[in-house]
Amino acid sequence: MLFISLNMHQLINRIESTVKLDSEVLEKLNNYAKVETYLKNQHLLESGKRCNKIWFLKSGMVRKYHVHNGKEITIWIYTEKEIFTALQSFSQNTCANEYLQACENSEVIYISKSNYEKLNQFPQFLFFSLSLIKRAFVNNDIRTRNLNKKDAKGKYEYLKAIAPEIIKRAKLGHIASMIGITQETLSRIRKG
């Protein structure tokens, strides 16, 4: 009889909306996945460190950013049920040059790189990994194209349309740097 931790259901649903997993994979997944909590402002990952985890966000909000000329540039903000990692570091064993920080108290499930690779030895899980990254790739692509040729207001409206949760919950400055404008400009845009 297969025992799956209660914590795992959201994640398993997420995966099984792409591929059905057989009990062998489910069991491994259940064993490999660990739950962890972070307080607001705590870092899940820091620039310069190697990223050897992939995360699933159960609750809260996590911001990915990098530092350029002493300024934090938000890359993306993740909300509930999203899966994220610092892919270059994770897949190429290099040092990350980005930070992952909880912007609210957050609860995550993570799988270590080595365990993730073990899961990927199962073709059904490998197939999931491929579709996960394909979707992420396509989304990035669409986002970049849409943001590129818009003015500040257009960028904000676009982000609002595709990620209303972020607009509601994230700080002004974080949102602004995500779409490449200053927070002063964003404040004025919001005013009307």
Next chain:
Amino acid sequence: MLFISLNMHQLINRIESTVKLDSEVLEKLNNYAKVETYLKNQHLLESGKRCNKIWFLKSGMVRKYHVHNGKEITIWIYTEKEIFTALQSFSQNTCANEYLQACENSEVIYISKSNYEKLNQFPQFLFFSLSLIKRAFVNNDIRTRNLNKKDAKGKYEYLKAIAPEIIKRAKLGHIASMIGITQETLSRIRKG
């Protein structure tokens, strides 16, 4: 005895720098891959059509662009030995909203989507697909981050550093729209 078309060697080398393929996969790959040539300015793919091919560029140069307010925005320019497709259309069976156009006379190898999927039933090929897209994802990511917070000159210098071939061979206007500046600005940057 396995016969592999001469045309295929470049592509096979490219794949086998990631995974060694056994003869069964090699044979299928050889059967599925077709060579095609395009004249300068001919389209490999047009917006509104479904993209059901993935290409390997043997020689020449291919530009991916989309049209925004009647203007062509270059997304990227591919040079020899690169693999490309319109991923959203290819993987989600939607209509492409981008064009692929030869900017020089070009020779490509393509594999149809259905054959590509057949190849992906082999875990070793699936593994290649995953690493291919991972690398593309990471490269896009790095590029976007680097281009975002630079001024026009910085963007140009960055592109020159990562893709000198494009700078040498592509048209001014194509390069300019790729980094989100006007061709007049780029012309002035080049002047000094």
Next chain:
DNA sequence: AAGCGTTTTTGACATACATCAAAGAAAAGG
């Protein structure tokens, strides 16, 4: 070599947005 279409350069001008600075509002913390 001449001619024609395309691409690049140059110039004058307009403007969206950044920057800097300081006040005001909200949140955190004792």
Next chain:
DNA sequence: CCTTTTCTTTGATGTATGTCAAAAACGCTT
């Protein structure tokens, strides 16, 4: 509940780059 810190708003000013238009250079084709 009051204090301190952090975040957001508002205002004044500067500048990089866009836009429009025309000239110059380039590269095919005959």
